[in-house]
Amino acid sequence: QVQLVESGGGSVQTGGSLKLSCVVGTLTYTNARCLGWLRQSPGKEREGVALIDGHDDVQYSDSVKGRFTISKDYAKRTLFLHMSNLKPEDTAKYYCATDGPVGCDRDLRPATFGAHGPGTQVTVS
Secondary structure, three states, X not given: OOOEEEEOOEEEOOOOOEEEEEEEOHHHHHHOOEEEEEEEOOOOOOEEEEEEEOOOOEEEOOOOOOOXXXXXXXXXXXXXXXXXXXXXXHOEEEEEEEEEOOEOOOOOOHHHEEEEOOXXXXXXX
């Protein structure tokens, strides 16, 4: 059973920061080639935000590059997304996700991600 549980969302003012966390089940963490973050807001398509692979190589969407940092703690099986200089357009539900059948997609296409958690809401005003 795939297990991913996000936390850390909330409401913040423009320019503020938040750090999202995602605890990943042992089997899911071991089997994942990549872990990443997706986001979706009402009326918009899901967007791939960031990706980290087994070598800690990272990839970001253009919309968050320079403001968001993805990282992971192997011992704690936890994925992080540190978000700074937040903008209203960052408002969305954020999901952590594994890679899908095609593996790690550097283009961060949402359809290439696999299982994801229930999400955590981020609201920037």
